[in-house]
Structure formats: C-alpha cells, structure tokens
Amino acid sequence: MKIFFSVGEPSGDQHAAHLITELQSRDSTVECVGFGGPLMQDAGCRIDFQLTDLAVMGFFRVVPLIQKFRGLVKQAQAQFERERPDAVVLVDFPGFNWWIARAAKSLGIPVFYYCPPQLWAWASWRIKKVKKFVDHVLACLPFEAEWYQQRGVPAVCVGHPFFDEVAEKKLDTEFMLAQRAREERRIAILPGSRTHEVHSNFPIQVAVMRSLSQEFPDARFLVASFKESQRTYCEQYLRDHAPQVSVDLHVGKLSEILEVSECCLMVSGSVSLEVLARGVPAIVQYHCDRLFAFLVRPLITCKYMSLPNLVAGRILMPEYLIIGSPKKQIAQISAHLQSWLSNPMTLARAAKPLVELRDELVRTGATANAAKLILERLGVAEDRRESRAA
16 A cells, blocks of 8 residues: 655655654554655654655745646656555645645645644635645644535544654763753743744744843753754854853754743744643734734634644743834843742642643643544554455
C-alpha cells in the first residue's frame, strides 16, 4: 500500500512523521512518499521535495514562489498517474494543498486531511473546496469536527498530535538541572518556526528583554529556536542590539525550556498547545505590516490568535497583534510580564486557568486514532494488519 503525503509546515512535518511511524507499525506494507520535511524522511518516508523549506505566510512572500508551487502540483499529478497511490494525506498548508487534493480527486484517489486548516477562524468560504476535494477530515479538536460536520463534511475528531508528542517527549534532565542550578529568573522566548516570523518578531522580543532586564537584573531569557539558521540570526541580533542582556539560545530544547521557565513570550502558532500542555503562563504576539493587515484582517472571523484562547472562549494567554510600529505594544508586553514576575500570586493566577483547561482538554492517542481510521477507510482489516505484522 502506498500513501502520498503533502506537508508544508515545520509542525506538520513532526505530526506527519509520527503518523508515518504509526501507520507502518500497524501495517508493514505501507509505503510513504511525497512532499514534506526532514522528520518525515527520518521516519521512513521517501521525500520527493522538501516542501517545508517553502513554508511562508503573506501574499507578498507567496507571489515569488507561485511558479515553484505550480511545478510541484504538476509533479504530483504526474506521480499520481504513474504510481497511483492508495491515498493522499494532507497536513495543513491549505493554499498549496487544495491543488494537491484537486489533482488526487481528478484520478479518484481518496484524500485525507489531517490537522486541517482553521477555516472556522479565517476562511469559512473555503468549505466548498473541502466538500469538493476532501473525502475525510481528521480534526484535532471536538468543536472543529463539529464545525465541519455541520457543513456537510465527513469529519472525525482524532485528537491533537501535539499532546501525543508532549507526552512521549524524553526530556533532557541534565539540561534542566543545569538551568535550575542557577540563581536566576528564567523566561522562555519563542520566536516562531518560520524564518520570516523570527525576523519580524524577534526584534520586538529583544526590546522586551531589554526592558525586563532593567527591572530584574537576575533575569535570564531562554530562546527556543526552531533551527540552527534562526538561532544564528537571533544570536547576531542580540550581539548588535542587546549585548548586556543575559540570554541563552538553544535549538531542539523547547520542551525543556518551557519546563524550567516561570513564564513565556511567544509568537502565535501551534506551539501554544505545548505551552498549554506544560501549564506555562504565556503572552502571545504577532507582528505584521500595515498592508498585510489591511488585506487579511477583513477575512479573519475569529477574535483570538491562539488555540487555547479560542477553545476557552476567553483570554487565557494575553494577545498582542502588532501592526506597524511596535513601540506601544513593547511597553504593554513588558508591563504585563513585569506584573507576573513581581508577584508570585499574580503569576499563579495566570497559570491556574491554563492548568484547568489542560486537564480538561489534553488527551493522548491522536496519532494512533488517525492511523487506525486511515487504514480502516482504505479497507485494511485489523486481522489482515495483524497477520502482516506477524
């Protein structure tokens, strides 16, 4: 059995890698191919193009890549005709993946959307494309599955793979012990996973760090970079703009940094779910230019940036959408974090509703549920899978 994956986001690369491992553990004949990232490749997927290298947001960043995306769609179409996969699994990245879904459906290949795009938040009119090109939506949250079902789309809530990944993560205890041995206040800084997000948001975070370090000389900021090139950028920016601030930069230590930090300043993204799962009080920021905001904001129907706030229906993580000059928001974010760090009771009150939502929402098993459903929908019986595995 051959399954084609199309995955364009770094977080999707992680989710898809776990799903590939689970599928192959259930049925050893499953062969995974497609577009994705390095984690999928490590899991045994044949990567025909590293799509995660093209993860971008915003009209002006997408335009230069249009010809590249068109070429990849043609490549996928030819591959579908030549290899005829048994299914196509899409993970987020809707602007591109709609075209992959269209190509698959034109040949009668079943299409699964795992971790579907948040249409309920910003593009509800695109439900027509889901109905036309997607056979099965594997939703991450209960209200999300209900939203699709109410609009006539076959959807099942399998759970969110982030919670599986948090539960399975083996923490670096030596790293955490070394951090806790220091007599310092630790604040996590999450600059984002996309490079353009880091370049846009990290300077704001550095300004906040400078402000807080004046109030708290014992503060140390732990920056969780997604990849080495981003860490290098952050290191150089700090050297040029805040050499006096105590900062450690790390790649691949997000979970450990959250575990040892009192609070967090993060760029909006799916990482908010791990922040929730670890019960860390956090402030969410996102910086965009005025033109992008003018073009996009009228399309956004959701009032919250982060999923924990959306699920709760109220602000659990204070949010700052920064359009244009960030000077005002830098002062507000700094004041907010200062109030938390100045008063342990205030910090505890900020953490309490997050912990309550975590205890209510966080469930493991999403990856296993998704793999089981995909194989069932493709007609692979449980007894057949067991005999193959044996």
